[in-house]
């Protein structure tokens with residue numbers, strides 16, 4: 047890839063290889079995501095999607111390849127907490143909210159995290175923090191649920207709460223792993239709306255198997271297969287690609 051592709055990128059992976067006991071989970075993966083872009087990542091089981099997220103967040107070190115953030119920060123030299131502090135937030139598949147706390151307090155706890163630029167505002171300027179909490183709950187359509195215990199939310203609402211918690215920290219890049227697994231159709235539609243809204247002012251990378259949902263995200267799609275990019279383009283273009291049909295979509 048070119049120097050220009052690197053300098054204009056928010057996230058830049060090139061030639062990334064990861065092996066587990068001789069098995070190549072990532073085999074020369076290249077991926078470029080621009081600032082503020084939303085990207086969907088699809089591909090069959092074992093294609094390397096989770097491993098890719100692990101490499102970006104510093105959980106897994108690549109054996110080879112380039113992983114850059116903001117055009118100049120080498121993510122392979124940083125640990126997980128340093129990468130989170132740079133503004134890379136990750137939403138795992140299962141919701142991990144604090145069940146015994148209210149919805150509002152969950153977001154408050156996320157704001158209090160070390161990484162949050164808002165943490166310094168606590169105490170003296172609590173009001174600003176409260177405004178910020180309401181703002182992200184508004185985006186997640188959870189304002190009217192803010193006094194409920196997180197334990198009492200539906201599965202979909204818990205997922206949205208966790209996304210709101212990440213959003214509170216205002217990440218530059220949000221990585222979201224299979225957000226609609228286990229959701230109702232209505233919740234799935236609502237999740238696409240939420241992510242499109244977030245992508246108005248954040249870069250978002252979404253790994254997902256649900257093709258109707260991916261279509262609804264209305265963004266560029268990257269298809270992974272055997273640890274590398276197989277195809278990239280609009281949902282219509284990749285859905286019509288013979289190789290994608292062969293390995294993923296089926297005939």
Ligand SMILES: Nc1ncnc2c1ncn2[C@@H]1O[C@H](COP(=O)(O)OP(=O)(O)OP(=O)(O)O)[C@@H](O)[C@H]1O
Pocket residue numbers: 066067069070071089090091092093094095096097098
């Ligand atoms: N820690 C590990 N040790 C050994 N093998 C691993 C490890 N992590 C992943 N793998 C293997 O690497 C391959 C890629 O896995 P990965 O989880 O990244 O795929 P995926 O695209 O996320 O799949 P899925 O859609 O099932 O989540 C798989 O064959 C998996 O078994």
